Amino acid sequence: MSMAPNLIAASENSATLPRKMRAGVYRGPGRVATEYVPVPEIADGEVLIQVAACGICGTDLKKIQHGFIAPPQIFGHEVAGAVAAIGRGVHRWKEGDRVVSFHHVPCGACFYCDRGLFSQCPAYKKVGLTAGFEPNGGGFAEYVRAMPWIVERGMIEIPADVSFEEATFVEPVNTCLKAVEKARVEAGETVVVIGQGPVGMLLMLLARRAGARVFTTDPMAERRAVSERLGAAATFDPLACSVAEEVRKHTAGRGADAVL
């Protein structure tokens, strides 16, 4: 999702910020309405980010479609934008900085963090990025408020040669990279990635980056074509063949070392 940059005049500081902003507000199963909501106010140690682009996660779509969470909510957690205002005591960021912001971060010091099980960390379960209502990312709005622990440890600067749209991939790439590392994919190994939607495509690219030969599957011909163009060794239609057999044929009968 991209926001047209000219909808709100660039804000030099909080005094010139608009009071209202547009947001895609989840109002119930299958329903997201464009509404005007207050621009979040920031407290000490917090940062206001003007959203430039926000990815749409598969989990956003699931929550919206099936109504897993009580409305109202403003979703969107693959956020890239520019710092629009900083609260007192913030030294790490200044207005205009181009940033990606996570919506939650692990503490890095608990039982779970020690074992790399970050999603079980109690601090990680606390969402610290919001455009209003119960914090839930908020990237589907024009501004989001980053809370102090996100400001300190959950925002990263976007390099000058990376666009906002590209930067929104930090969160999904991060997730996929963890999977590839967990599978301990090594150079020379054979990996099969099931499905070549956006996430499957990232897994394929990251497994290749780890040095693996990667086979992919997808029932959609267009996705198989893109997959091969981006570097899959071969790609199979799971409805038209036995993927396991095909992979064995390509690996002298050994099969895959990892399947993602």
Ligand SMILES: [Zn+2]
């Ligand atoms: Zn996500």
Ligand SMILES: [Zn+2]
């Ligand atoms: Zn922790």
